[in-house]
Amino acid sequence: MGQTTEEKFNALKNQTGQVDGKKVAEVFDEAKPVTPDQLTGSWVGGSFDTGHPAHKKLGEVKWAGKDFRSPEDVDPMVVYGENGERVWAESYGRARLREIKFRGVVSTAMVYDNLPIIDSFRHVKDDVVIGAMDSKLLPEKAGTYYFYLSKL
Structure with a gap:
């Protein structure tokens, strides 16, 4: 019997060093959709080091996560x-x-009001989602940036 999506996610999250972006994309694609209501609350952010430039940038700015008060806020x-x-x-x-x-x-996506960025989310477990950032701010060759959020 194969690993569950959650088991595959945890293996990638706990991996030291660089992570294969294709494997992260496979886990994202396997994960189930989420509704906007499932995201309400404060979430701590985590990053997969796939070599994407956003991974380094988020470390530099001391990224903590995201706060979802409502679908409009x-x-x-x-x-x-x-x-x-x-x-x-x-x-x-x-x-x-x-x-x-x-x-x-x-599935639910977060659309920035002032930046050309859309973050799409999928369910890993009730208090964990995996995210995929699509942004026009980065070179197209950078591809999709994958990250995760854990509910506070």
Whole structure:
């Protein structure tokens, strides 16, 4: 019997060093859709090091995660402040949630209000989602950036 999506996700999340982006994409594609209501709350962010430039950038800005107050009220980028507190990164603006088809599946996506970025989410378990960032800010050759969120 094969591994579950959650087991495959955990193996990639716990891997040290660089992770194969194709394997992360396979886990994302296997994961089930989420609804906007399932994302309500504060989430801690984690990153897969696939060599994507966003992985390094998020480390530099001390990425903490995302806060979803409602489908129309999202802090898409929360960082750790000087004292370790979670603070909204104002320069990234706000966002909202929409159900969007990405990689053949309709699921919840977060659309930034002021930036050409869409983050699509899929269910790993009730308190963990895997995300895929599609952005016009990065060179097309960078491809999709994969990350994950764990509910606080």
